Amino acid sequence: MTTPNDNLLNRELGLIEFNRRVMAQAEEERLPLLERLKFLCIVSSNLDEFYEVRVAWLKEAAQLTPNRILADGSTPGEVLARLSLAAHDLVREQYRLLREDILPSLRKENIVFLRRNEWDICHRDWVRDYFFRELMPILTPIGLDPSHPFPRLLNKSLNFIVELEGTDAFGRESGIAIVQAPRILPRVIKLPAEICGGNPDTFVFLSSILHSHVHELFPGMAVKGCYQFRVTRDSELNVEDEDVKNLRTALQGELRQRQFGDAVRLEIADTCPQHVEDFLTGTLNLSKEDVFRVDGPVNLVRLMQVPDKVDRPELKFAPFQPTLPKPLADKVPLFDAIRQEDLLLHHPFQSFQPVIDLLNEAATDPDVLAIKMTVYRTGTDSVLMDSLIAAARAGKEVTVVVELMARFDEEANISWANRLEDAGAHVVFGVFGYKVHAKMLLLVRREEGRLKRYVHLGTGNYHPRTARLYTDFGLLTANEEIASDVNDLFVQITGLGHAGELKHLYQSPFTLNNMLMSAIDREIQHAQEGRPAHIIAKMNALLEPQVISALYRASQAGVKIQLIIRGVCALRPGVEGLSENITVRSIVGRFLEHTRVFYFLNDKAENLFIASADWMGRNLFRRIETCVPILDPKLKRRVIKEGLKIYLEDNANTWEMQPDGSYRRRVARGKGRCAQEILLQEYTG
Template identity: 40%
Template sequence: MTQVEMKDTGSRYLNRDLSWIEFNWRVLQEAQDPLTPLLERAKFLSIVSSNLDEFMSVRVAGIQDQIRAGYSKKDFTGYTPAGLYKRLISRVDKMVSAQYRTYREISRLLVKEHIQLLKYDDLNATQCKSMESYYHDIIFPVLTPMAVDQSRPFPLVHTQFVYLAVVLKKEGDRPEEEPYFAIVQIPSNLARFVKLPLHSNSKKQAYILIEELIKHHIQTLFSGYIPLAVHEFRVTRNADLTIDEEGAEDLLEEIEKELRKRRWGAPVRLEVQKGFHPYALELLQEEFEIPDAIFEIDGPLDLTFLRHFTGAVKGNPKLRYPQDDPPYPREFEGHDDFFEVLRERDVLMYHPYECFDALTDFIVQASEDVQVMAIKMTLYRVSGNSPLIQALADAAESGKQVTVVVELKARFDEERNIAWARKLEKAGCHVVYGLVGLKTHAKILLIVRQEGKDLKRYVHVGTGNYNDSTARLYTDIGLFTTHPAIGEDASELFNLMTGYSAVQDWQAITLAPDNMRTKLEELIDRETEHAKAGRPSRIIAKMNSLSSQDIVDDLYAASQQGVYIDLIIRGVCCLRPGVENLSERITVRSIVDRFLEHSRIYYFENGGQPEIWLSSADWMTRNLTRRIELMCPVYDERARSIVIQILRLSLEDNVKAKQLMPNGKYESIANDLPSCRSQFAAMDIKMWKKDQSPTSI
């Protein structure tokens, strides 16, 4: 692309939030792809909705706050808050319309597969009788109609719950009299859909949403009144927490208090069912003070229910991705002693293609091993029934020194993490909530073991959370190592997080916000010097997001000096690639497929002696300045060769990978090379986990 064309787009940078919109479009494209199994397409629609919920409640809410505060300064991509907000709402509106067109298409295709989501009028006599009983026995007792009038103010409407707006008149009222208004919350503690009875020999599966049942029976809640209209609506509120950590005597209690306030966050978005009654809409607009972020929905509100719906549907395996049981890492197979294996070599695991259970088993063994003196670990997001928590609790109860750094501020997981923190403390673990003003996002486990006269450190570092559920859905790398320098750094890191220790010089790892930004600048500059001297130089960086202006500028400068840079970025990217005299040596690709690409891998050619780093950090300002993040070198040759194979697969993907163009749009990669779908290829573990693999790309 020429410089003139770049000028037409307005900036040498792409805007972070508009780039995120492009990412969610790529998720939506998976739902639209006829080659994606049908129930998986429905699941991708659910992901589009949950992504949008978080985006509106955090990013868009923040922009609204700036507008209300009168902030009008342009960001580094050239947008004022007001200008950006207007464009975002327009793009979201188009996305939602496309999402629901896709929903209707998928619904039609499901009917052909004998799977139906019915309206009440579609039910036969048997089904009506069954749903009458279900409504009166299960649903009706938990419903609470809430009238709105002079004596009863507007009730609290919880964020992201579906409600019914009911417009009524009294029997005998004249037509010109102002109607009555009430709302009814769709119970969130009941399943959103109900399976309908069918003939015993029927191959069909039929379901109905519970709001359909409530709407049909709305008269049971308002005897003496005539319903004029019953429509669904949903409000999204600002979900950001404002916590004064320095002034909080007990951070856990302060966060619990802020979580209760989240229910009262300022309204950000209003979704209403198509054909919504104008009187009800006027009342809602007045109550929520939302002038423009109002979305009319042609279909069921809140498609996140599709995730559970696709799980409830039975049979017909062709409608889903094949069910794979990830194998146990071959390095540990046939061995009862993890410590013995790790004394011989480092072990690298690639999830979800290898079983996460190995990490849990390692901690369980450590909790039972009499020679283990201490276990230290960071926890950012853990599953609802995490076996790791029980293993850590068992270790503490057996008398071991167990220290857990729990991040209470992990957005939308705060309540779960508070519950885990209390359980661990009760078991006797030392629980630390991290450093004031910083989120602890690093993923690291340290086990200290007495071996003869010496203490030996066993370390695991990961690119993703210690979460057994997401480890089946996210691509992440975990490295087990006994390298002395990494072990000593791990001890220093935990001392820093739990005490007053100040590390003067890291031997191996790099830490944010301490020295990671500086280290990345040094690594990029070193590639530039190699390129200028005619030595091999290349950067390959795989991450979730790139939005740091400083890092983008460093990459631009390296490209201009001859460094070839391949970026594999799933989501946000503020760098504009392929621009003449700026970024012509930089490519950016994104892979959206069955699993969520989550691993952070950084490769530097280094004049023919490559360095590889695994990290918890994306290249975003928040990661480099406001979080405790870790970047760890991979020293073991066999582990390095595995990482190189993983990067190679990503670079060769020409099925699901899309390339970022200079105009900010993504296009499919068209080439004459053999078809490669990196995630499916990675399932052939023998291919990327070879004993003899290249040490350079």
């Protein structure tokens, strides 16, 4: 056994704690019922990625470097053992919540999921017709024998293992077959209202249909049992530096194998006999700790389809219409408005449309000569990418930095890169070994015989859909010094040479970490001199040991530190003699908190930044990131109020972190204050 580092918490266990907070939203009766179902599905989606990436990495580390000491002092094997207990407990609670609360509550609202024992003759006839018409033609049962080895099952696909008795037409007596449900099939099927007493919201699971008719796939054989299961695989892509001549080509080769990585988790029906489980774990090289027996569908993520199939607005969050900054609402032309003053966009409360419009106008404006943009995640269908393509076809100088290694968006980004190149754009893939995570857009426009630059810098991706789901800040500015910094960053990424000194921006991997350390040290000095010292930071994750150590030193010096960290935090707050001046809170609500805002009192100068980076090693040292000062006093007051103070006053969606890494929900005393609702009311009415 190793000795834990008492000053740092484990990253993976912190991610499990975060998912407990997400699941608490599914338990929250004050939330609309279909939104509670979504939160339950989000937990499953998060756990999928957790196993595909973090657990897969731990398993590999446990095998290759079992004595490796992680940041919290544990070995990979020790973390895996603790994770197994925590994850199994979380999943058991998740399915209990589904069975005992969510599904019964939906049934009370006439949103019904019919079990097989509830089908009447009309249901059975419809299901039988559906099976033969929609399923039977595309299913491929595979009986296991020397000519038919265990199939290569796709990552996270729905499968059935079938026990059989009898002899087939060729005299084979194999007792096991595998049926894989094609991904094109819906996992939840809506029944016609006319066979459900007029109820338009009656569903059956695909698994129920297959269970009821699986015998049709094995004529003349007796089905002893049929059990659904799902395998999660290692989905990290490995592109070795020394072997790569063309990153796009290398990545395309890796993507073809992603669906067939090493198995890391098996989800299986709780009715599955032990000998069948043993067969699967032996075949997949998994241990008992990797098995999750579930009483319900093995893939809850697919239940995310249900709210879209149900027309019940009262069971969903009320829709809202994001607003525009006043100059744009007053129809001031976009370039004129940005030239006159910096504009701050606070998504999703304010619209992402100005960014879309800016790129649209740039594509068609004859005075716009050049466009430069970074792309990390933008989706498979993006109006922004369409505008870049249109601009390139119009003959403008278009340069797009496409991050091919954006996890799970690699295929979409490769596709966009190909289309952009076909249109004549310059496409580069960043700096090999450093992900380009910065969010930058630069436009060069000829005005009155001179070149004028316009910039957008943000904390979130150029993704119109997530701009309605994630909280983020975006700055639109024509500040020439900031524009010069952004241009220098693009030149640095696309060309070769040393990093020059920037006037306002800080960047990873060169200056951002040093700036943060210096800012923290300055607050320490002020506290030691008896002056007020205060740090407030809002981000998605805090893991970097150097930063955490500096924050501990600041706390010991008397600096007041308030951290708003949505996800995982390795820092222990409130430990006497170490961090008693540090508080950590997590906000989990309707929108995913994604803003990164850093505030340093600095003897009342109030240095304020928005950034694309969290305080993690990858963001500070292994990615290209930007950190942008908010220079306009009016906008600075807005960011402090909307991005920090309102969240520090939240008592509806706030979880307060305890020294041991657990979280307690903040209890409202008096009037409840929900930061997200306050901002919705303020901006959307």
